[in-house]
């Protein structure tokens with residue numbers, strides 16, 4: 001029979017879907033535990049069903065707990081960590097606003113790119129990868145640039161640095177500046193107190209310590225940030241990420257909730273369960289477990305003769321560990337070997353850390369002693385079998 005179709009059904013789609021299991025010990029996403037996988041199989045609901053609004057309310061409370069905040073404007077955006085990053089900049093920043101970006105890895109670079117695209121006057125405060133900023137350095141830059149917003153990454157997953165945040169909020173507020181913090185790679189894995197630390201805008205992602213699939217990103221705004229957002233002179237450049245709409249959809253504006261976009265309901269179910277697991281375990285237990293397991297991993301790596309990339313032990317991110325690429329090896333040989341022979345994902349560097357580091361993630365459900373043992377055995381094997389002195 002002749003067909004009017006010029007494009008035939010793709011033959012690849014006519015064979016069953018197959019996704020092999022890998023142990024995901026890179027910087028994310030991480031393996032999704034059964035309880036969260038099951039949540040993802042529940043029936044899809046309409047975007048304005050009362051049951052869905054209840055689940056969204058649960059998520060909001062879960063985020064308030066994970067962030068340690070009472071902020072009313074707290075929700076999950078429909079997208080990955082980058083989407084939360086854009087939500088923050090698109091809503092808080094207007095053309096010409098001075099923003100100061102702390103760059104010590106890829107995430108500051110990405111933030112500066114986003115801010116530049118919306119016409120912000122972007123200023124930089126930079127450090128080499130592997131280091132963190134001091135309050136004195138930040139204060140000097142605030143005094144010099146007088147920004148309305150300061151961006152900094154808490155868990156710099158490209159370098160493995162945990163940025164200390166105590167005192168940062170007060171400092172920014174003394175300079176009439178809002179503090180925006182990226183906690184995609186650190187939330188639930190290292191102490192973070194949005195309200196106590198004076199963070200005005202905080203965002204994270206679903207696919208790291210929260211163990212949910214990628215696709216939703218928690219975000220929260222302080223009273224001061226909300227004031228700036230709702231008194232802006234121009235509309236944000238994205239309707240999809242416009243917080244006036246999102247505040248209503250997430251029940252944060254006290255008005256009847258109406259359709260804005262079709263929320264990724266299946267991902268909401270998974271995120272709700274990820275937050276529920278964190279609430280059951282307790283944040284402090286989660287922080288302690290990530291720290292203990294990171295220390296065990298660090299010890300094992302040093303016993304293999306490997307060098308941790310972050311020199312100061314206090315600045316090591318418990319969720320993502322960076323190792324200097326061992327001399328004589330090609331980093332990609334090691335990651336490829338581990339994937340091929342052990343079904344384990346670890347990764348090389350990203351942005352400015354590319355070629356310098358290997359990255360091992362121990363996050364959420366994956367932060368366990370058996371996984372530490374597995375990754376160390378696989379690494380030892382890779383070091384024995386990958387070609388050396390290729391340089």
Ligand code: PMP
Nearest residue numbers: 080081082107155157184185205
């Ligand atoms: N910030 C940090 C610190 C991250 O680790 C990541 C993801 N690796 C992102 C932002 C971006 O998140 P996503 O990939 O979910 O867009």
